[in-house]
Amino acid sequence: xxxxxxxxxxxxxxxxxxVLATASDQARRGVLEAVANALEARRDDLLAVNALDLAxxxxxxxxxxxxxxSDARVASMASALRDxxxxxxxxxxxxxxxxxxxxxxxxxxxxxxxxxxxxxxxxPNVTSDVAGLCVRSGNAAYxxxxxxxxxxxxxxxxxxxxALVAAQLPADAVALVAxxxxxxxxxxxxxxxxxxxxxxxGGPSLIAAMREHARxxxxxxxxxxxxxxxxxxxxxxxxxxxxxxxKTSRPGVCNAAETVLVHEAIAATxxxxxxxxxxxxxxxxxxxxxxxVDATPxxxxxxxxxxxxxxxxxxxxxxxxxxxxxxARYGTGHSEAIVTSDQANADAWVRxxxxxxxxxxxxxxxxxxxxxxxxxxxGISTQKLHARGPMGLRELTCLKWVVRGEGQIR
Amino acid sequence: xxxxxxxxxxxxxxxxxxVLATASDQARRGVLEAVANALEARRDDLLAVNALDLAxxxxxxxxxxxxxxSDARVASMASALRDxxxxxxxxxxxxxxxxxxxxxxxxxxxxxxxxxxxxxxxxPNVTSDVAGLCVRSGNAAYxxxxxxxxxxxxxxxxxxxxALVAAQLPADAVALVAxxxxxxxxxxxxxxxxxxxxxxxGGPSLIAAMREHARxxxxxxxxxxxxxxxxxxxxxxxxxxxxxxxKTSRPGVCNAAETVLVHEAIAATxxxxxxxxxxxxxxxxxxxxxxxVDATPxxxxxxxxxxxxxxxxxxxxxxxxxxxxxxARYGTGHSEAIVTSDQANADAWVRxxxxxxxxxxxxxxxxxxxxxxxxxxxGISTQKLHARGPMGLRELTCLKWVVRGEGQIR
Numbered sequence: 063x064x065x066x067x068x069x070x071x072x073x074x075x076x077x078x079x080x081v082l083a084t085a086s087d088q089a090r091r092g093v094l095e096a097v098a099n100a101l102e103a104r105r106d107d108l109l110a111v112n113a114l115d116l117a118x119x120x121x122x123x124x125x126x127x128x129x130x131x132s133d134a135r136v137a138s139m140a141s142a143l144r145d146x147x148x149x150x151x152x153x154x155x156x157x158x159x160x161x162x163x164x165x166x167x168x169x170x171x172x173x174x175x176x177x178x179x180x181x182x183x184x185x186p187n188v189t190s191d192v193a194g195l196c197v198r199s200g201n202a203a204y205x206x207x208x209x210x211x212x213x214x215x216x217x218x219x220x221x222x223x224x225a226l227v228a229a230q231l232p233a234d235a236v237a238l239v240a241x242x243x244x245x246x247x248x249x250x251x252x253x254x255x256x257x258x259x260x261x262x263x264g265g266p267s268l269i270a271a272m273r274e275h276a277r278x279x280x281x282x283x284x285x286x287x288x289x290x291x292x293x294x295x296x297x298x299x300x301x302x303x304x305x306x307x308x309k310t311s312r313p314g315v316c317n318a319a320e321t322v323l324v325h326e327a328i329a330a331t332x333x334x335x336x337x338x339x340x341x342x343x344x345x346x347x348x349x350x351x352x353x354x355v356d357a358t359p360x361x362x363x364x365x366x367x368x369x370x371x372x373x374x375x376x377x378x379x380x381x382x383x384x385x386x387x388x389x390a391r392y393g394t395g396h397s398e399a400i401v402t403s404d405q406a407n408a409d410a411w412v413r414x415x416x417x418x419x420x421x422x423x424x425x426x427x428x429x430x431x432x433x434x435x436x437x438x439x440x441g442i443s444t445q446k447l448h449a450r451g452p453m454g455l456r457e458l459t460c461l462k463w464v465v466r467g468e469g470q471i472r
Numbered sequence: 473x474x475x476x477x478x479x480x481x482x483x484x485x486x487x488x489x490x491v492l493a494t495a496s497d498q499a500r501r502g503v504l505e506a507v508a509n510a511l512e513a514r515r516d517d518l519l520a521v522n523a524l525d526l527a528x529x530x531x532x533x534x535x536x537x538x539x540x541x542s543d544a545r546v547a548s549m550a551s552a553l554r555d556x557x558x559x560x561x562x563x564x565x566x567x568x569x570x571x572x573x574x575x576x577x578x579x580x581x582x583x584x585x586x587x588x589x590x591x592x593x594x595x596p597n598v599t600s601d602v603a604g605l606c607v608r609s610g611n612a613a614y615x616x617x618x619x620x621x622x623x624x625x626x627x628x629x630x631x632x633x634x635a636l637v638a639a640q641l642p643a644d645a646v647a648l649v650a651x652x653x654x655x656x657x658x659x660x661x662x663x664x665x666x667x668x669x670x671x672x673x674g675g676p677s678l679i680a681a682m683r684e685h686a687r688x689x690x691x692x693x694x695x696x697x698x699x700x701x702x703x704x705x706x707x708x709x710x711x712x713x714x715x716x717x718x719k720t721s722r723p724g725v726c727n728a729a730e731t732v733l734v735h736e737a738i739a740a741t742x743x744x745x746x747x748x749x750x751x752x753x754x755x756x757x758x759x760x761x762x763x764x765v766d767a768t769p770x771x772x773x774x775x776x777x778x779x780x781x782x783x784x785x786x787x788x789x790x791x792x793x794x795x796x797x798x799x800a801r802y803g804t805g806h807s808e809a810i811v812t813s814d815q816a817n818a819d820a821w822v823r824x825x826x827x828x829x830x831x832x833x834x835x836x837x838x839x840x841x842x843x844x845x846x847x848x849x850x851g852i853s854t855q856k857l858h859a860r861g862p863m864g865l866r867e868l869t870c871l872k873w874v875v876r877g878e879g880q881i882r
Contacts, residue, residue: 080800084823160845166834168844175856176826254683258856273664277683279690279857300879307881390490412874413494416586424576424877433882434578434873435570446585446668446870447689448858460856463844464822467834469710471717472843 065249071237072177072204072256078232079177079202087151089229094147094194096225098140101190104221105136111217112186119210124314128184129211139187142438143194149437152199152455164470170461174200176258178458179278180440181206181247183264186214193222193236195440199458202235204257206250209242252277261441261453281448283441286316286396287368288426291385291411293402294327300423301332301401302339305374307425308399310340314370316442317397317429321365321375323385329378330354343372350378365392382407386414393417395444397429397451418444418451475659481647482587482614482666488642489587489612497561499639504557504604506635508550511600514631515546521627522596529620534724538594539621549597552848553604559847562609562865574880580871584610586668588868589688590850591616591657593674596624603632603646605850609868612645614667616660619652662687671851671863691858693851696726696806697778698836701795701821703812704737710833711742711811712749715784717835718809720750724780726852727807727839731775731785733795739788740764753782760788775802792817796824803827805854807839807861828854828861 082090101108112131119126155172162168178201182188189207196203203222207215215238222236239250251260251272260280262272272280290308292301308319324332333354337345345351346360357376364375365388379385389398399421400411408422419429429451431439436454443449449457492500511518522541529536565582572578588611592598599617606613617625625648633643649660661670661682670690672682682690700718702711718729734742743764747755755767756774767786774785775798789795799808809831810821818832829839839861841849846864853859859867 080824080826083826162843162845166838173826273687279692279855281857282689297879303879303881311882408876414490416490416493416583417872419873419875421875422877424875424880425882427882428576428875428877428880429873433572435572445689447691450870451873460860462827463829463839463861465829465831465834465838466818467832467838469707469713470834470838471713472721472835472837 068239068241068246068249069253069256071239072253074234075177075202075204075237076256078234079174081232082197082202082235083174083176083200085200085231087153089231090151090198090200091147093197093222093225093229093231094143096228097190097194097221098143098147100221100225101136101140101143105133108136108214108217109133112214115211115213125184125210129186129214131186131214135187139190142187142191146194146198146438146455149198149455152459157461165468166470167466169464171464172456172459173462175458175460177202177204177256178440179204179206179250179253179257179260181250181260181262181264181268181272183208183268184211186211186218188263189215189218189238191438192440193219195438195455195458197222197226197235199455201458202237204237204239206239206247207242212242247271248275251275254278263441281441281443281453282445283443285368285394285444286318286442287321287366287392287394288317288319288397288399289321289323289389289393290319290399290401290426291323291379291382291389292325292328292332293382293400293404293407294325295404295407296325296328296401297403298328298332298335302335304399304401304423304425305336306340308427309343309374310372311425311427313372316368317426318370319374319399319426320367320369321377321392323388324351324376324378325385326350326378326380333376340374343374345374345376347376348378351376368394382410386411389415389417396442397421397426399424399426418442478649478651478656478659479663479666481644481649482663484644485587485612485614485647486666488644489584491642492607492612492645493584493586493610495610495641497563499641500561500608500610501557503607503632503635503639503641504553506638507600507604507631508553508557510631510635511546511550511553515543518546518624518627519543522624525621525623535594535620539596539624541596541624545597549600552597552601556604556608556848556865559608559865562869567871575878576880577876579874581874582866582869583872585868585870587612587614587666588850589614589616589660589663589667589670591660591670591672591674591678591682593618593678594621596621596628598673599625599628599648600632601848602850603629605848605865605868607632607645609865611868612647614647614649616649616657617652622652657681658685661685664688673851691851691853691863692855693853695778695804695854696728696852697731697776697802697804698727698729698807698809699731699733699799699803700729700809700811700836701733701789701792701799702735702738702742703792703810703814703817704735705814705817706735706738706811707813708738708742708745712745714809714811714833714835715746716750718837719753719784720782721835721837723782726778727836728780729784729809729836730777730779731787731802733798734761734786734788735795736760736788736790743786750784753784755784755786757786758788761786778804792820796821799825799827806852807831807836809834809836828852
């Protein structure tokens with residue numbers, strides 16, 4: 063696929079976006095429902111195509127599991143689409159309205175962003191999930207998946223295109239980059255007359271490629287070096303439950319905790335109890351931690367790492383200030399929790415910690431579009447521009463100024 | 473200045489931002505008022521420094537006027553700061569709030585972006601205006617002005633730093649890149665651990681440099697190839713007044729109109745009347761325009777250009793659809809106006825034209841932070857991510873999720 067072919071496809075996607083932007087709530091919702099039905103009706107064909115991708119896939123590790131579709135996973139893709147279809151329409155809401163002294167009627171109205179480009183890795187469910195969020199919010203989805211999942215992705219995208227056409231909407235409102243090469247991905251990130259927003263869903267190397275090559279506005283998704291700070295005033299049983307949940311309920315996701323910060327006043331009680339509570343977790347402790355429990359010595363690097371595994375760094379701090387400074391230094395601005403019974407400390411944490419989400423007496427695992435009631439998410443933004451934290455339907459829109467007058471001039 | 477010196481300064485600015493983010497409304501407002509007073513008290517010193525910059529400046533053209541400060545311009549800088557100081561605090565507003573079924577209390581609260589980087593050209597008033605908007609909204613302002621204005625900018629920034637220190641806030645909340653070279657500007661755009669948002673205020677070459685070099689999220693400011701479409705049903709006197717105002721009231725700004733689109737049904741009446749109304753404007757017309765008036769033939773390029781001068785392109789269209797398609801092809805997504813008496817056409821324009829602002833029966837010149845009641849603006853965004861149209865205090869903030877529980881785990 064040449065860059066010119068990519069630009070040509072991009073122009074078609076852009077044209078489709080402008081049609082979709084004015085489609086009715088009912089039409090957009092109907093497309094999601096039709097694709098949910100098609101996923102179920104054509105499940106066996108989809109699994110057969112997925113088997114071809116799997117047969118070509120060399121790696122036996124976690125990547126293979128991410129690539130794999132099953133009956134249950136297809137059912138869950140269909141069900142996710144039905145949830146998003148049922149979510150309230152995010153479009154055409156009048157966000158604010160004023161009449162200026164000169165009589166101008168000024169409103170800001172929620173409209174789609176336009177064309178959303180998403181670069182992602184193995185999981186084929188992302189193809190359907192992202193298309194669903196985009197189409198529901200009136201945006202075209204322009205997708206660049208991984209080479210390993212190309213056949214599966216093509217099959218899923220074809221279901222979308224059929225449903226769009228059946229609804230008399232343009233097929234190109236959901237499109238997949240045909241060439242899964244690195245060169246095509248770089249050219250994709252530079253389609254500045256096509257993409258209104260680029261969302262990378264992947265690891266540090268994808269983020270680095272995005273910073274290096276992108277020529278369009280992007281939202282950075284999800285580095286999550288999340289902390290739980292156990293304050294001197296914490297309810298110890300609550301703190302144990304929260305740290306255990308934040309670390310072990312799903313260690314491979316971005317809202318899992320990677321470091322526990324423990325106030326020195328309670329370290330002697332809390333740390334041994336924690337080791338007893340989560341024996342399956344390897345603790346990597348600073349020198350003070352090692353005074354209370356038997357753990358691997360932590361390097362400075364351990365505090366900066368997202369383990370995404372059953373490993374937890376631990377540091378004993380002498381104050382709330384020290385905990386906040388540690389988070390400012392090592393955190394990635396995702397989700398940061400305090401466990402405390404002290405209202406002033408809770409408020410200081412909320413005010414002073416700079417992150418997409420700050421939590422008091424709750425697990426970091428709640429920072430997720432579904433848990434926060436967004437009805438799905440296209441990613442979790444750790445940048446501050448546009449959207450911060452889970453990006454749902456509303457975060458895929460922008461505001462348009464609408465000014466109505468009777469001949470006013472300036 | 474080495475890149476390391478720049479990064480070191482950047483770290484100081486970032487540290488200052490985190491202090492400013494929790495400063496009180498009163499403290500932030502007080503800094504603006506103090507700088508307004510200082511600008512007046514030290515006006516003669518400021519003008520003397522500005523005279524040094526002017527003496528070193530070779531170009532006699534428009535750049536010189538933009539560089540020049542005068543009594544009136546300093547007074548206007550002070551007055552702009554007082555206006556922004558008086559605007560309501562944009563921070564700590566609870567934008568939405570819910571209690572989840574599991575009892576979690578979830579809010580989103582407006583907080584500063586952090587460090588705003590601004591790259592701009594000659595006008596030294598931008599130094600003060602931008603610092604004012606940033607400090608009022610709790611953000612650090614990290615500024616890179618033009619080499620020609622360096623001494624003037626340093627003087628103004630010093631007034632800010634003195635006022636910050638007097639308010640017991642860190643001086644580095646307003647900082648100027650000491651080295652005005654192109655190399656330093658490129659290094660500045662790549663300070664990804666310092667800048668939360670980059671705003672370029674300048675022409676196409678600055679925008680191109682930003683797309684090429686920036687490694688941080690940015691907001692693109694203001695290409696304005698704005699159109700006025702005069703519908704078949706337009707009140708002709710209203711249309712003449714709006715086109716004349718949009719073109720001639722200040723031709724050098726981004727919200728000035730660059731093309732008039734005229735429905736064929738009224739072209740024979742409207743175009744001669746327009747030429748008579750604005751004889752000072754050079755009309756560049758398509759073939760159909762030339763049938764009705766004596767004008768320069770327009771090239772395709774003329775429809776794509778932002779003249780920023782007393783030149784207006786003109787095209788006769790056969791329908792609203794053709795007008796909308798022309799805007800989609802040549803517009804830059806800034807401000808697009810229709811003059812019409814037909815409600816359905818007005819609504820179609822509002823719905824279908826994709827731009828930061830769409831106007832019905834009003835001049836494009838109203839799309840400006842002051843005119844829309846934002847109390848100042850840091851720029852006018854023509855991208856869709858984050859902010860679209862004039863960026864005021866609220867557009868310099870982001871939302872932080874605040875989750876409070878009683879031990880909830882997932």
